Amino acid sequence: MSTTSQKHRDFVGEPMGDKSVTSLSGIGEILGKKLEQQGFDKAYVVLGQFLLLKKDSEMFSEWLKDASGANSRQAGSCSQCLREWCDAFL
């Protein structure tokens, strides 16, 4: 298991509110832009997709790779970040 990044801890540490999609761990400028183009402009929209996939990390990673062109590490980081956020705040 990879150690969590500062970005991960920042995101998981508080309610996501209106944070942009790029505040998600694993989602940088480029991936963020691709997601925004598909309507996923806010972190909570991506959370919605995560929830639609029943919080299934594997499914979500797959979707993120397809939708944004993320690699496995980035997708895994994002899904872990959303899962831990859900564990804390949902």
Add this chain to the structure above:
Amino acid sequence: MPLREKSDEELSKLLSEYGITHGPIVDSTRKLYEKKLEKAMEDAPVEVPSPDKTFYREEVEEVTYITYHHSPVRQEVNSDVVRRRGNAEPDKEEEPLQYTEPPVQISKRTANHSAAPGMKESGCSVWKGVRLLLLLAVLAAAVYYAYCRVVNNEEDPSGIQ
């Protein structure tokens, strides 16, 4: 029919058949599920539907066994009964008997499939035990009778003496 043309419900059903846990199929999730399903179908095109089939076949088999067993056997037995008794008695009285007898036979025959062998063995052993006990009791009674006679014979002469 390609997956893309299937309705959401059909897709959902297929996903369940292939054991893929899935949420609602909406615009944002459909593509992913289509992909997953395609992959699953490629990996196991025959394997997954077959367990269902065998499961059903087993159920059907049981049912057919029962139906196969009663109709021919019952008819043969009944016709025999009718032929034998028909000579002595009128047919009208036989008819209710025909309907009361078969159910008993059916239950015996269906029971034979699963439980009967064990039951028969245990029944036999019980019978053997009972027979043995009866034999022992008769023997004991005979021995006791003989003993009593002997004792009486011994007492009688002593009484006389």
